[in-house]
Amino acid sequence: MSDLPVGWKLATFGELMAPEPGSLTDGPFGSKLKTAHYVSVGPRVVRLGNIGVGEFLAKDEAYIAPDYYETLLKHRVLPGDLLIAGLADPVGRCCLAPGDIGDAIVKADCFRAKPHPDVTNAYLMHYLNSPQGREALENSSHGLGRLRINLRDLREVPVPVAPKAEQRRIVAKLESLFARPRRAREELSHIPRLIESYTKAILEVAFRGDLTKPFREKNNLPAWETKPLHSLIAEGPTNGYSPRAGDNPSGTLSLKLTATTRGFLDLSERATKRLSDIISEDSQYWLQEGDILVQRANSLEYVGATAIFRGPPKTYIYPDLMMRLRVKGDVLRRYLWRFLNSPDARSYFKNNATGTAGNMPKINGRTLKALPVPMPSELEMSEVVRRIDTKLAYVESATSEYTKAESFLSRLDQANLAKAFRGELVPQDPNDEPASVLLERIRAERTGEKPIGGARRGRAATGRESPLAETEADPCPC
DSSP states (O other): OOSOOTTOEEEETGGGBOSSTTSEEEOOOGGGSOGGGEEEEEEEEEOGGGBOSSSBOOOSOOEEOHHHHGGGGGGBOOTTOEEEESBSSSTTOEEEOOTTOOSEEEOTTEEEEOBOTTSOHHHHHHHHHSHHHHHHHHHTOBOSSSOBOOHHHHHTOEEEEOOHHHHHHHHHHHHHHHHHHHHHHHHHTHHHHHHHHHHHHHHHHHHHTOTTHHHHHHTTOOOOEEEEGGGTOSEEEEEOOOOOBOOOTTSOEEEOGGGSTTSSOOOSGGGEEEBSSOOOTTOTTBOOTTOEEEESBSOTTTTTOEEEOOSOTTSEEOOTTEEEEEOSSHHHHHHHHHHHTSHHHHHHHHHHOBOTTSSOOBOOHHHHHTOEEEEOOHHHHHHHHHHHHHHHHHHHHHHHHHHHHHHHHHHHHHHHHHHHTTTOSSOOOTTSOOHHHHHHHHHHHHHTOOOTTOOOOSSOTTOOOOTTHHHHHSOOOO
16 A cells, blocks of 8 residues: 555544544443343344445344443444444455444444544445455454454554545445446345255255155165264364465465355355465365365354365365365265255254354354264165256256356456555546545544644635536535
8 A cells, every 4th residue: 555646645444533432442242242131122233244345234133122222322333334344254344334223232343433524434434345455454353263353453454545525536436336236236136045945945855755755665765764974974074274364375275164155165266265374285174076064153044054175186275164074975975965955954053053142153073973864775865866966956057157146246346446445446636635634634633733734625725616526516425
């Protein structure tokens, strides 16, 4: 960020907050907010699952009693406030609190920020979600398994500040550019639900034995048995390794948690990362063709999500939030992969997860090994796998196309954001008040001092109307 556009100035995130006490805060920790405090109706608790990339997600609802809310007003959220995630993925993702949020507070590992009135809220939101912002946030984060940023480090994250008028032009232009991808995402959003519903129905029927019942009866095959998973695997489960990501071009490639969330392996750029470390050739963490990967930690919706690794050997390692199983025989491998993603297995993981009152429900190796697996004869197992594959072939093709479309839209958004914070998205106006003056005014308000040289507003010092005055006056999110 050394080569800033003319009129821009580097500041820290904390320097851009309103001068009032508590303008940047996190949620209550420990005993101040527990599951026991939650009620069915009341002021809202904003949790990690509500903070999307530029979008408030209404799912994952939680509420507290009005009288208890009154004791936590330090953590209060108002419409338009910045909501920032303290945990990946990605760390520091940001959205604006919606206008209809009502009474609300942030939970632990979430931050609420109230910028100074002369700093456009949406400008900061877009910066934190940009490639430059994500890099700055990751560089300030900690943690081996899942990146985390604390309040102190968030205050020190560097932010390139454009002149106030240019901030508004950038936000207006970005909102215009995001309109078409947003509409495309709305159309695409129906696809995962349809795919998930159909897939669940097929797997449920398959592992009840109904899908192959005629085949079993025709061939006079024995009834199914139930066996614990540990009796069916050759090796594992073993947890992965999560050193910090870095910019070492020779660093080892690692899967992210998102690489297996949908039940299929994703080796795209968004699902992998380059580490600062170079893992040794004899490391136990290298993935081999056919390894089964099970998510040991995620939201309740995804804990236990499973995929088979299909990729080159000694090219990727897997993170600590996954467990690896090794199984002899491709038919058994595919059978177990399908079952681990079935409604029965997912229900088992949800019911046996620990830490469900926190942010990351988890299962351990002992829980995974004890999973009861319905087992047909070897001949019928092959038929179960074949019929599932046949019925889900179209679904898997649709999933692949959906993933590609979603990835393209994300790359398009990131390209526009990167351009915005290089100063290349909108025209610059030499008559804009420089960011240095804006920052001096904010500093003076915070310290009670008189700003040096005063502040220029509206027209340029010459009194000449700015050529972009009409653009500056256009309303935009703030």
